[in-house]
Amino acid sequence: MKELELKYGCNPNQKPSKIYMNNGELPIKVLCGRPGYINFLDAFNGWQLVKELKKATGLPAATSFKHVSPAGAAVGLPLDDTLAKIYWVDDVEDLSPLACAYARARGADRMSSFGDFISLSDVCDVATAKLIKREVSDGVIAPGYEPEALEILQAKKKGNYAVIEIDPSYEPDPIEHKEVFGIVFEQGRNELVIDDALLANIVTENKDIPESAKIDLAIALITLKYTQSNSVCYAKGGQAIGIGAGQQSRIHCTRLAGQKADNWWLRQSPQVLGLQFVDGIGRADRDNSIDLYIGDEYMDVLADGAWERIFKVKPPVFTAEEKRAWLDKMTDVALGSDAFFPFGDNIERAHKSGVKYIAQPGGSVRDDNVIDTCNKYNMAMAFTGIRLFHH
Numbered sequence: 001m002k003e004l005e006l007k008y009g010c011n012p013n014q015k016p017s018k019i020y021m022n023n024g025e026l027p028i029k030v031l032c033g034r035p036g037y038i039n040f041l042d043a044f045n046g047w048q049l050v051k052e053l054k055k056a057t058g059l060p061a062a063t064s065f066k067h068v069s070p071a072g073a074a075v076g077l078p079l080d081d082t083l084a085k086i087y088w089v090d091d092v093e094d095l096s097p098l099a100c101a102y103a104r105a106r107g108a109d110r111m112s113s114f115g116d117f118i119s120l121s122d123v124c125d126v127a128t129a130k131l132i133k134r135e136v137s138d139g140v141i142a143p144g145y146e147p148e149a150l151e152i153l154q155a156k157k158k159g160n161y162a163v164i165e166i167d168p169s170y171e172p173d174p175i176e177h178k179e180v181f182g183i184v185f186e187q188g189r190n191e192l193v194i195d196d197a198l199l200a201n202i203v204t205e206n207k208d209i210p211e212s213a214k215i216d217l218a219i220a221l222i223t224l225k226y227t228q229s230n231s232v233c234y235a236k237g238g239q240a241i242g243i244g245a246g247q248q249s250r251i252h253c254t255r256l257a258g259q260k261a262d263n264w265w266l267r268q269s270p271q272v273l274g275l276q277f278v279d280g281i282g283r284a285d286r287d288n289s290i291d292l293y294i295g296d297e298y299m300d301v302l303a304d305g306a307w308e309r310i311f312k313v314k315p316p317v318f319t320a321e322e323k324r325a326w327l328d329k330m331t332d333v334a335l336g337s338d339a340f341f342p343f344g345d346n347i348e349r350a351h352k353s354g355v356k357y358i359a360q361p362g363g364s365v366r367d368d369n370v371i372d373t374c375n376k377y378n379m380a381m382a383f384t385g386i387r388l389f390h391h
Helices: 037-057 081-086 097-107 126-133 147-154 211-225 250-266 283-293 320-327 345-352 367-376
Strands: 003-006 017-020 028-032 061-066 069-075 116-120 137-142 162-166 175-180 183-188 231-236 239-245 333-337 355-360 380-383
Touching (some): 017 037, 028 147, 037 069, 037 137, 037 162, 037 211, 069 097, 081 097, 097 116, 211 231, 211 239, 211 333, 250 333, 333 345, 345 355, 345 367
Parallel strands (some): 116 137, 137 162, 333 355, 355 380
Antiparallel strands (some): 028 162, 061 069, 061 116, 069 239, 175 183, 231 239, 231 333
């Protein structure tokens, strides 16, 4: 198959639409459903991300994409009881490493992952397909599917769920093209390999970056490589926990991603784990209620007449002081940035979310201020010398 006609482009009025190859055949097969233009953008960006994560860590990888940026990305480390609970998989036995990777990728920011497109580094197994089945999602791309896993996915959305198989051996041309306003842009593909060598230039007084932090920094940087810029990524324990994408100001990236990382940690607090939901509440309604409960608009779910529809027992207010006390327990977080931090205020914000390790290109006229701020909090920061813009 050399080309595939699509229903429409980014919007329903943008017709005709198709994907095609100038030379050779498309490296994909559509096994179910009818993926759209944005689905394929998510799928191809996500596939590159998980392929690189697998190569960098040796572990199965998954990512959850929305609007051409990842909402979450992770490798297949086991889940502890708390993570299994906040990711709503504590009722599932025998999670495979790939299923753990997807549970982490989907669970980091469930609000953003609603209606995601999934990319998997490995052949989709039954355990992973069962997790995908119960989430609201547009589709999945993987290098293959176990027969029973494919049956599970083909039954999703009344047979309209998009299932794409990609040839794992496919390598694109080294020069890529993009057309905007009738004008063709050409550039060399970003083939940068992200590995420990990028972390060799540690510019802070603290020079200690342990192996676990190096894995988290690799996850952050590889995630940023496929995130719409400007972008910042917080990572911990083998997964992205907060991604700030597409912001014009870097401090806004850092704040947005930091708030998502904070929410990830707050969801593990006793106050949230102890919430008693009414029977039969939907997964999306449950996620939305938690998001409101831990945020500034908590009265939307705690007001009389509202909480009764959500909770069996009215929960107490999760006070700002209680939240800050819990957030102070979050430590050893890794932070990556796709371009240099221009001011120390980014580091001040990162410190509030437990950041200990940082990787960024460096090169700001205020590098000294940024380094001094890191030293103030005993952080270890590496200058990679490499920018990771993606548009």
